[in-house]
Structure formats: structure tokens, C-alpha cells
Amino acid sequence: MVYKKVMDPVKPAAKEPKSRRLTNIERSSYFARREAAKVLKSVLQGDANRRAVGSIKTLVYSPSIRNKKATFALVCQTLKYLPIIKDVLEIANVLNSKWKRQVELMYIITYDILFGQDSSLTGDPEKYLILRKSQLQSALAKILLKKGAKRIEDLMSQYKIPDVKKPRYVRVNTLKLDVETAVSELSKDNMVEKDDMIPDLLVLPPATDLHNHPLVTNGSVFMQGKASSMVAVALGPKPGWEVIDACAAPGNKTVHLAAVMKGEGKIIACELNKDRVKRLEHTTNLAGATNVEVLHENFLNLNPEDELYSKVRAILLDPSCSGSGTVADRLDYLLPSHSHTSSDGDGGDVGRLLKLAAFQEKALIHALSFPGVERVVYSTCSIHQIENEDVIKSVLPFAAFLGFHLATPFPQWARRGLPVVEGSQHLLRTDPVEDKEGFFIALFTRNATRSPESPQKVERGSLENLKQEAVGKCDCHKKFLRARIPKTLVVWILSPAPILLYPPLSLFLHIDITDLR
Ligand SMILES: C[S@@+](CC[C@H](N)C(=O)[O-])C[C@H]1O[C@@H](n2cnc3c(N)ncnc32)[C@H](O)[C@@H]1O
Incomplete structure (x- = not known):
């Protein structure tokens, strides 16, 4: 089904009084959205180039991110809904080139408006999208209709997201701290067990958040998997x-x-x-x-x-x-x-x-x-x-x-x-x-x-x-060639100008092969 692109004029909504001071919640979610957009940009660029600068967790838990918990939740949720958010923005056709330049922030705000909590959306990009909320909602309705889903949950259930409940493993850095002291320190707030195989490894319940724990920040323990x-x-x-x-x-x-x-x-x-x-x-x-x-x-x-x-x-x-x-x-x-x-x-x-x-x-x-x-x-x-x-x-x-x-x-x-x-x-x-x-x-x-x-x-x-x-x-070279040549041939056969295409193709092939040496 082809959707008609809509560019409805939008009635201006009641403006927030300029003098109103932001509450702490509003201020913190305002910054979390910007921090999340920064992480999202880096993650998406890395993913597109297949050269990740770090995993989502590493990026969120870097020192420059202040509100880690909220940022992490926003990035994960936005990514989870991203295919739908992209379709919604495409169908609603509300982003001009100015807003497309900060598209990751627009993804985050769209997530908040459609699936999250839009109650405290302060900031210009937020106001811009809030004014277009009905267009976003009607685009979402069209997507649901097209996919034969009644509710957004039906749509999401088509996505296979693994439920990873992995214990939180912590390796004691015995250069700085002995295992017994680490156990007694961490036991103050958590259930702690010793791993049965690795003498300096401790096991805590899944999702235990230790990123700001003093033993982690001072290098006495490292969050490292088994x-x-x-x-x-x-x-x-x-x-x-x-x-x-x-x-x-x-x-x-x-x-x-x-x-x-x-x-x-x-x-x-x-x-x-x-x-x-x-x-x-x-x-x-x-x-x-x-x-x-x-x-x-x-x-x-x-x-x-x-x-x-x-x-x-x-x-x-x-x-x-x-x-x-x-x-x-x-x-x-x-x-x-x-x-x-x-x-x-x-x-x-x-x-x-x-x-x-x-x-x-x-x-x-x-x-x-x-x-x-x-x-x-x-x-x-x-x-x-x-x-x-x-x-x-x-x-x-x-x-x-x-x-x-x-x-x-x-x-x-x-x-x-x-x-x-x-x-x-x-x-x-x-x-x-x-x-x-x-x-x-x-x-x-x-x-x-x-x-x-x-x-x-x-x-x-x-x-x-x-x-x-x-x-x-x-035999990697051979396997690699086997994997590459059919694709190359397809391009070659389909190409309207094989003679012109030959040099770049052979160059491409050559580069890939020599990379392996
Ligand atoms: C899987 S990571 C290593 C993780 C690390 N052992 C740890 O536990 O923290 C692989 C690393 O190897 C580096 N690397 C890749 N090719 C390399 C090379 N030819 N010489 C040295 N380092 C290389 C990458 O930049 C990357 O940092």
C-alpha cells in the first residue's frame, strides 16, 4: 500500500509560559534525551559501517554520560522500536532538512511521544514534534493496519528479542583487593557468591547495577563475564x-x-x-x-x-x-x-x-x-x-x-x-x-x-x-571467493555496461582478496 505523504498545517498549541522554571524531572529527561541521541548516533554510525566504537553499554557507561540509567533505557527502547519509528516519520513526513540533521534526537522524541512518557517534553525539537503528535499517531495507525496488527504489542510480538537474564559477574582485581574483602564489601548491598571455577570471580544477581560502585570506579573489581x-x-x-x-x-x-x-x-x-x-x-x-x-x-x-x-x-x-x-x-x-x-x-x-x-x-x-x-x-x-x-x-x-x-x-x-x-x-x-x-x-x-x-x-x-x-x-581464500564471485557475476550479468564496470569490479575483487593475505 502506498501512503499519501501528509504535510498538514499545524495549529499552534498553547505555548508554555517562558518564565516557567523546569522541574528537576523535566530537566533530567531533557538531558537524557540529548545524551541518548548522542549515543544512538554513534551506535547507528558504527553499525552502518560495521565498525562499532563500542557496544551500547560501553558508550552509555562512558564518563561523559551523566544520567546513565535513563539514557540507557531510552537508547534501548528507541532501538527496539526503531523500524517502526522510521516508518512513522517517513509516512508522517514531518521532518524537514533542519530536523533531519538531528534525526537521532527526533527518533528518541518520537519514541517518547508514541510509546514512552511525553508528559515532560521540554525543548524546541520536542515542541516541534508534540505539535505534530496527531500526524505521528495516524502514521502509526496506518502501519498497524498494514501489518494486520490491532495493537502495538501485537506488532512488537513479531520481533524476537531474547530475554537475557545473565548473572552479574565481578572479577576481583587481586592486585588491589583480596577476594574476602571484596565479598564482604559487596555483600553489604547485594547477594554475593563465589564462582565455582574461577577463584577471583564473584556472582551477583542479574542486572545488579554496580557501575557507580566505589570498588568498580577505583579499579578494585572489574565487571567481567565468566x-x-x-x-x-x-x-x-x-x-x-x-x-x-x-x-x-x-x-x-x-x-x-x-x-x-x-x-x-x-x-x-x-x-x-x-x-x-x-x-x-x-x-x-x-x-x-x-x-x-x-x-x-x-x-x-x-x-x-x-x-x-x-x-x-x-x-x-x-x-x-x-x-x-x-x-x-x-x-x-x-x-x-x-x-x-x-x-x-x-x-x-x-x-x-x-x-x-x-x-x-x-x-x-x-x-x-x-x-x-x-x-x-x-x-x-x-x-x-x-x-x-x-x-x-x-x-x-x-x-x-x-x-x-x-x-x-x-x-x-x-x-x-x-x-x-x-x-x-x-x-x-x-x-x-x-x-x-x-x-x-x-x-x-x-x-x-x-x-x-x-x-x-x-x-x-x-x-x-x-x-x-x-x-x-x-581455505579461507577459496571460501571467500566462493562467497564473493556469485555476487560479482550477478552484478556483471545485470549490468547494462559490463565493459565499463569491469575495471572497478576487478579492483573490488582484488582488494578483498589481498586483504586476506
Ligand atoms: C576482541 S578485542 C580484545 C579484547 C581484550 N582482549 C579484552 O579482553 O579486553 C580485539 C582487539 O584487537 C585489536 N587488534 C585487531 N587487529 C590487531 C592487530 N593486528 N594487532 C594488534 N591488535 C589488533 C582490536 O583493535 C581490538 O582492540
């Missing part, structure tokens, strides 16, 4: 070791490593992204992790043969991944890029997954190449086999050549790897439904035959050849 807290413990570096955290920001696992090592030894925390380096530095300062050396560098550029790294005995590799295991936790399912009706996360974006997997394999092969290294832990917060078991499968021959084998982190944990690779029983998975987040951990170990003092060097040429061969064996 699966994420398993990684440093699985690696198990001893106090005094030298360790690399290969992809370190924001640094939760780096500072956990520092605590596991009792602040003794050295951790080289490597991070590629300049902005995230700042967050990494903030985390290490907050944690009081003085044995961390932050390195703004591409991990792949660290030379394993460099004397600087000859004493490195363990590497934690937690590379960029699809994050498909934490979409519910991060609230990513609310974002436009996640179809509201699909339940398979980002499973459709095969090209992106294969690109990630190609980097993950390369980084894992690189980590295994450091001559003094005895333990390498690889982790992702992804549920996809491509990023997990497939990565392990393709590096296994290279790992075996260097004397590594798969070890079993947390043998008491029941959920292990998918049986698609030899040794899958050693791999660890957490389940997005049962454990409320999907995570993957693999641990490679070898005996310390290569003493860190005199690393026994595999001949450089042969190691390089083997690395090349291992990267070459990764």
Missing part, C-alpha cells in the same frame, strides 16, 4: 614470566593476566587501534597493573626472532571477531544490521566472517612462532565454527611441527568444541543460551624445551616457509 575471565586463568602464566597480550584493548584480560602473575614479570600489551590504546592505558592504570607495557603496534609486525621477545613464554590471543556470542549481552540484536526476525546472528555475512577468520589464523600462526613460547591461548566471543574450530584445524599441523599440542583448559567444564577437528574434546565452548554468552577457548602448550635463555631456533628459512605454507593451506 567466559572472558576464563582466558587468563587458562593461559596460567607464572609470576615473573614475560607474556604478550597480542590484541589487548580495552585490556580486561591484560589486567587479569597481571593479577594472575601477582604483578611480577612483564606483560607486553599490543594494540593496533590508536583510540583503543588510550582505553587500554586507562584500564591498566585503573587496575594498578604496573608490569604492563602498552605497545601501539600491529601484532603481526612483531618479529618473533627479535631479541626483545626471546623471553616471552606465553601469549594471549583474543583477536577481533564477529562478537556473535555476545550479541544479546551487548544488545547488538537491537541494531538495524541484525534482522529482527532472524535468529542466526550474523551468520549471513559469510564474507566478513571469512575475512575475520583469515586474520585470526594468521595471528595464531604468528603467536605460535615465538621461539620461547610454551603456552598460547586463543579465544573469541564468537559462536561460529569458521572463527573457532576451523581456525584451530588449519593451524594444527604447523603447531604440531613446533611441538605444540592442544591442552584442556578447565577439564571440569562440560561444553567442549564441535567435533569437526581432531582434539575437539580439548577445546572449550560456552553456550549463548545455557551460559548466556557464546565463547571459545583453545590452549596450545609445549614443553619448555626451548629455554627462554637460549631459545632453540628453528632455522628461520624453514619456519618462514612453513608459516607461508600454513597460511596458504587456510
Whole structure:
């Protein structure tokens, strides 16, 4: 059905007396709407470019946001209704170019007018939309009619929004506080239990809000999930070791490593992204992790043969991944890029997954190449086999050549790897439904035959050849091509000017392929 665009003249409503002072509630919701619009803009831009600056929670809980609770609620609610809000604004056709420049604020206000509480809507954009409330309401009525829904609840019930009731996990930063003191402090206001597997992890009821708790703000405890807290413990570096955290920001696992090592030894925390380096530095300062050396560098550029790294005995590799295991936790399912009706996360974006997997394999092969290294832990917060078991499968021959084998982190944990690779029983998975987040951990170990003092060097040429061969064996390139070529061909066939299109297409294809190398 095509709707007639309406631009009805609007009768001016009674004006608020200018002299009236805003109540505290009005002032605080006025600011919450602006803070929410700022977060929403960042979240939507990140989602559109597939380069999120942070999850919704991270952005809301950044220091610049004052009214965190109200802002968080507004962002989540607006995102939940966003497809409808967009349609309403489109059909009502009430936004001219001036208001479109602050469209995120208009989304938030529209949410408040149609679904929230519009009782305290002060501010010019608010007044503008309030004056057009009947147009918004009639646009909504048209949408309901079109979808065959009687009420907005019927419409919303068509959307699958998971109910995530995950316990609030808190990791005690033993560099600053002992576990018993943390338990007695947190027990003053909350129910607190110790985790049965991770000695410094505490479990509190779901949705316990600790963001402003003094133990959190002073770095004595970190709000860190259970699966994420398993990684440093699985690696198990001893106090005094030298360790690399290969992809370190924001640094939760780096500072956990520092605590596991009792602040003794050295951790080289490597991070590629300049902005995230700042967050990494903030985390290490907050944690009081003085044995961390932050390195703004591409991990792949660290030379394993460099004397600087000859004493490195363990590497934690937690590379960029699809994050498909934490979409519910991060609230990513609310974002436009996640179809509201699909339940398979980002499973459709095969090209992106294969690109990630190609980097993950390369980084894992690189980590295994450091001559003094005895333990390498690889982790992702992804549920996809491509990023997990497939990565392990393709590096296994290279790992075996260097004397590594798969070890079993947390043998008491029941959920292990998918049986698609030899040794899958050693791999660890957490389940997005049962454990409320999907995570993957693999641990490679070898005996310390290569003493860190005199690393026994595999001949450089042969190691390089083997690395090349291992990267070459990764069938990501082929899978990627398979995923890309049909699309390319379709464009090619449909194109009215294939000859003209050929150079940009081949360039596009070339760029994607070389990215994988
Ligand atoms: C999943 S996050 C790491 C999370 C971190 N381990 C934690 O627990 O807080 C991956 C990080 O790796 C960084 N990264 C990606 N490619 C990299 C590379 N080639 N070298 C170093 N860091 C990289 C990303 O910028 C991102 O900050």
C-alpha cells in the first residue's frame, strides 16, 4: 500500500509560559534525551559501517554520560522500536532538512511521544514534534493496519528479542583487593557468591547495577563475564614470566593476566587501534597493573626472532571477531544490521566472517612462532565454527611441527568444541543460551624445551616457509571467493555496461582478496 505523504498545517498549541522554571524531572529527561541521541548516533554510525566504537553499554557507561540509567533505557527502547519509528516519520513526513540533521534526537522524541512518557517534553525539537503528535499517531495507525496488527504489542510480538537474564559477574582485581574483602564489601548491598571455577570471580544477581560502585570506579573489581575471565586463568602464566597480550584493548584480560602473575614479570600489551590504546592505558592504570607495557603496534609486525621477545613464554590471543556470542549481552540484536526476525546472528555475512577468520589464523600462526613460547591461548566471543574450530584445524599441523599440542583448559567444564577437528574434546565452548554468552577457548602448550635463555631456533628459512605454507593451506581464500564471485557475476550479468564496470569490479575483487593475505 502506498501512503499519501501528509504535510498538514499545524495549529499552534498553547505555548508554555517562558518564565516557567523546569522541574528537576523535566530537566533530567531533557538531558537524557540529548545524551541518548548522542549515543544512538554513534551506535547507528558504527553499525552502518560495521565498525562499532563500542557496544551500547560501553558508550552509555562512558564518563561523559551523566544520567546513565535513563539514557540507557531510552537508547534501548528507541532501538527496539526503531523500524517502526522510521516508518512513522517517513509516512508522517514531518521532518524537514533542519530536523533531519538531528534525526537521532527526533527518533528518541518520537519514541517518547508514541510509546514512552511525553508528559515532560521540554525543548524546541520536542515542541516541534508534540505539535505534530496527531500526524505521528495516524502514521502509526496506518502501519498497524498494514501489518494486520490491532495493537502495538501485537506488532512488537513479531520481533524476537531474547530475554537475557545473565548473572552479574565481578572479577576481583587481586592486585588491589583480596577476594574476602571484596565479598564482604559487596555483600553489604547485594547477594554475593563465589564462582565455582574461577577463584577471583564473584556472582551477583542479574542486572545488579554496580557501575557507580566505589570498588568498580577505583579499579578494585572489574565487571567481567565468566567466559572472558576464563582466558587468563587458562593461559596460567607464572609470576615473573614475560607474556604478550597480542590484541589487548580495552585490556580486561591484560589486567587479569597481571593479577594472575601477582604483578611480577612483564606483560607486553599490543594494540593496533590508536583510540583503543588510550582505553587500554586507562584500564591498566585503573587496575594498578604496573608490569604492563602498552605497545601501539600491529601484532603481526612483531618479529618473533627479535631479541626483545626471546623471553616471552606465553601469549594471549583474543583477536577481533564477529562478537556473535555476545550479541544479546551487548544488545547488538537491537541494531538495524541484525534482522529482527532472524535468529542466526550474523551468520549471513559469510564474507566478513571469512575475512575475520583469515586474520585470526594468521595471528595464531604468528603467536605460535615465538621461539620461547610454551603456552598460547586463543579465544573469541564468537559462536561460529569458521572463527573457532576451523581456525584451530588449519593451524594444527604447523603447531604440531613446533611441538605444540592442544591442552584442556578447565577439564571440569562440560561444553567442549564441535567435533569437526581432531582434539575437539580439548577445546572449550560456552553456550549463548545455557551460559548466556557464546565463547571459545583453545590452549596450545609445549614443553619448555626451548629455554627462554637460549631459545632453540628453528632455522628461520624453514619456519618462514612453513608459516607461508600454513597460511596458504587456510581455505579461507577459496571460501571467500566462493562467497564473493556469485555476487560479482550477478552484478556483471545485470549490468547494462559490463565493459565499463569491469575495471572497478576487478579492483573490488582484488582488494578483498589481498586483504586476506
Ligand atoms: C576482541 S578485542 C580484545 C579484547 C581484550 N582482549 C579484552 O579482553 O579486553 C580485539 C582487539 O584487537 C585489536 N587488534 C585487531 N587487529 C590487531 C592487530 N593486528 N594487532 C594488534 N591488535 C589488533 C582490536 O583493535 C581490538 O582492540
